[in-house]
Amino acid sequence: MNHQAGPSLWIRIRRNMLVGLFTLIPIWLTLLLVNVILGFINELAAPIIKWMTASIGPEDGMYAVIKSPFFNTSLSVLVLLILFYLVGWIASRYVGQKALKLFEYTVDQIPVAKSIYRTIKRLADAVQSSSNDVERVVLIEFPSRDMKTVGLVTRTFKDTSTGRDLAAVYVPTTPNPTSGYLEIVPVEYVTPTNWKMEEAMSFIISGGADVPKTFNYDKAPAPQRDGQE
Secondary structure, eight states, rough: OOHHHHHHHHHHHHHHHHHHHHHHHHHHHHHHHHHHHHHHHHHHHHHHHHHHHHHHHHSSHHHHHHHHHHHHHHHHHHHHHHHHHHHHHHHHHHHHHHHHHHHHHHHHHHHHHHHHHHHHHHHHHHHHHSSSSOOOOEEEEOOOOOOEEEEEEEEEEEEEETTEEEHHHHHHHHOOOEEEEEEEGGGGGGGEOOOOOOHHHHHHHHHHHHHHOOOSOOOOOOOOTOOOO
């Protein structure tokens, strides 16, 4: 009895350890990414805060306000938003497009950086672009036919042998939509929704707590031709 209980206990311990490991890895990576982003944001405001406090002393009432973490973070977010706007404005101009092409050419010379940059850029472009044949936010049968999940159509293409229309659907995970699954689904099995991208992201991040009152769960049947019953 003891001989049989030993391996069983070890299997349970090993299984729980693996579950704990794979549970903590995405949490740790998420916290690490958030920490890096917050550090980058705070660094943006550091020169401005240094300049603002250079002309006043610690006895000034505004000194403590400017040095407070809340003011630092608020100013950093404002600087980041201005930076986004300026980069978008420059990127939409001829000079900015030329500079971006030069940057992409440089990245293309670095094998690993090329793969990472191209993959992220294609996903971002696909999410922002519009589609004429299917909606961006859809429902697909996943992980089984008895349930559906929210997905984002990133691209449509055809089966080489049959000409069947297919869709590449990215299925984000909750509550971190930056990780997920990529499914190739026949277009006729894709259920379009009337959701905006912001509504889908809010639904995913909130774990379904923030959801529109109505949405399309069942795909509308195809219209019948004359003579069909």
